[in-house]
Amino acid sequence: MDTSILLFTRDLRVRDNPALAAACRAERVVPLFVLDETILRDAPANRVRFLLDGLADLRESLRGLGGDLVVRRGGTVDEVARLARRTGARSLHLAEERSAFAERRLGALRELDLEVTAHPGVTVVPPGAVTPAGGDHYRVFTPYWHKWSEIRHRPAAETPREVRLPPGLRPGRLPRLADLTSGTPSPRLARGGETAGRERMEAWLKEDAEVYDDVHDDLAAARTSRLSAHLKFGCVSPLELAGVAPEAFRRQLAWRDFHHQVAAAFPDLPRRDYRPRGTRWDGQEDALAAWREGMTGVPIVDAGMRQLRAEGFMHNRARMITASFLTRNLGVDWREGLRHFDRWLADGDVADNAGNWQWVAGTGNDTRPNRVLNPLRQAARFDPDGAYVRAHVPELADVPAPGVHRPWTMRAAPPGYPSPIIDLD
Template sequence: MNVAVVLYTSDLRVHDHSPLRAALSSCDQVVPLFVRDRAIEESGFSAPNRRAFLADCLAGLDCALRERGGRLVIRSGDAVGEVVALVRETDADEVHMAAGVSGYAHAREEALRTALEAEGRRLYVHDMVVTAVAPGALRPAASDHFAVFTPYLRRWSELPPRTVTAAPRVIRVPESPRSEPLPERSAVTGVSPGLARGGEREGRRLLGAWLREGVDRYHEVHDDLAGDATSRLSPHLHFGTLSAAEAVHRARAAGGAGAEAFVRQLCWRDFHYQVLAARPESATRDYRTRRDSWRTGPGAREEIEAWKEGRTGYPVVDAAMRQLRHEGWMHNRGRLLAASFLAKTLYVDWRIGARHFLDLLVDGDLANNQMNWQWVAGTGTDTRPGRVLNPVRQGLRYDPEGAYVHRWVPELAGLPAPRVHEPWRLPEAERARYDYPEPLVELADGLARFRQGRGIE
């Protein structure tokens, strides 16, 4: 019998999985493999919340494979070395995997291809299965990628997402390959107490519930901080327990303005992937430099820590940062506000904020986290790099009753809107009743400092 290895990375499902399908069609047996990559774990990217969610996802994948007669093989170490060792153990002829977009993913693919060719085996890298449209599928006439979202959206909307395939009915796996035990969520320390559950079954359940009960009004309420009327599917899209292409197909089938707005957000996700695929260095370098003179020094460091702790003195920003710490997730509007406050009001390097988000976000990936941070900081694809989000106005607009602030900043409970968004305006005697800090900086001063640092007249 001929054997193929399917290397799982951020595509932890059996539904709509082109590498698995291709391996099953060309070989009698497959070995589904996940490598706990030492390089990723040592890089600091493997944060506790993502490790805990990953444990759920791997357990779910193993269960789905066993329901079809297979199983998941777990190994730890160097990804290339572990794949080559497994190929030798099973005498596999070929390895299938999904394409990545990061610099590390590209280097891993090339190293794996070289190592397998030296063994007389072949590597098949399939189009991304964590996006609806592959990063390189759409290109403008004069560039290798789209740098502005709107023209990308037009082309993306004209191109149907790839065909969605069903989960295979039978998966035959050789008995010989050894496997390490599945990691357990309970063994991970430092996990956010409100972290959601992972796994393909949970992701598919959430998508079904969202399309039945939540998507209809998404276009009207997606920015409502207190209403929390978003899909919460981003962790499943990040780990690939849910197919982005399937989400697009099913949302379009549901129809309506809400579904259209939701699909637009999925397009934003693909947009960021194609930017990072074309410019992997933008994970750490300005996509469009503004020659910023970011603030450093003791004062800036103290403000950064206050921002991380949710003690900036601006309630809606603090609420967002505390939600992040408790859930390992943050409402998208909250992400924009928190990022704008750090990068523009405090005028602190966006990379510091992006790193903190990656330390906590269960859905944190390089494409969406880094490119969104650059968009907000004005060093990315935003066509208005000088825009600054006012946290008071944003709080009044997207949390008009103050319910989001009351939920995450309990020391301000009982203080009604609109005063809850500007507690420093309370009379001194009343302000003393609340254990809440004064603003780190006046908004007008922060704006002036940002404009001066960036050279905006």
């Protein structure tokens, strides 16, 4: 009996899943997810909760196709090898990833007695598919965007009509959150999974996509797609989204692909300056602590940091403001900010998170490395009425604009809210 193993990693969906479609060409298929101890050891609670949502939803979808999700816990390579012996599988399919960890995992899987095939699906355009003349990757976004826009994308993979498991195979149970982490997820963390992701995608396409270019920087409007975590876990196909979204949003997907091709060429992106500029970081620990807690006394910064803790998400414009404030105003090493974002973000993707932090810090792919985002000007432009600040900083809930962005100028300081830790004026 021809049996294939499908290893789910960052493609927790049945629609447009090239690895799943290829695996299902065999007579029998083992749809497998391994709760890898190497990854779970330091996994933040928000991403663990989002992952479990995705796995539960994926299991229901596979059961609807006559199959199931086989769940194992341990080392990925060991569990794949064990199932291959148990089922007689001769081939393995998985989504192609280009992180340092994924590359090591793929290398170890290729040493097994299996025909291993890595398929596209994590990004719209795979890293390495678009390269400049005489180089291995694009270092500047604009020429990459032009080439990305011209490339012919792969056709969407068909959803299998049936998933046939080998007889007698026990799927295994999905763990509870407490089995995997002692942390507590953010109280307003969004629900994960393909069903929730598609519901969110369809609602956004219907309600906000047409005006995305006009409203996506409006902090209070909160009319961004909110699909970043679903893209990170592959609950939504980036290719499908690119085919139906407006150009302004496709540009954001291209930025995501851009960071992935940078990280593939420079695996140390989360650890070392991509473009060393001799920057000396001299920020103090107490300033870093105030930033983490959303208690800097700069309302637009504190609003973003508090949204992060409450939702496991932060508006993209607020991410830029808070990152610029930490690195440019406080002089704190971008790696400290990266670690804090990674702790809380449900969409904490290694390539995107590190790429964006380095862009803001001036050590990455920004062609203007000395760029500084003045938080007060940003607040006046993108939260002119102060609604975003009041929504996330309750101490300022009754303060009208423009004082809500400069409470230190008021005759009576709002009770319970700190003075600014630096002089922005």
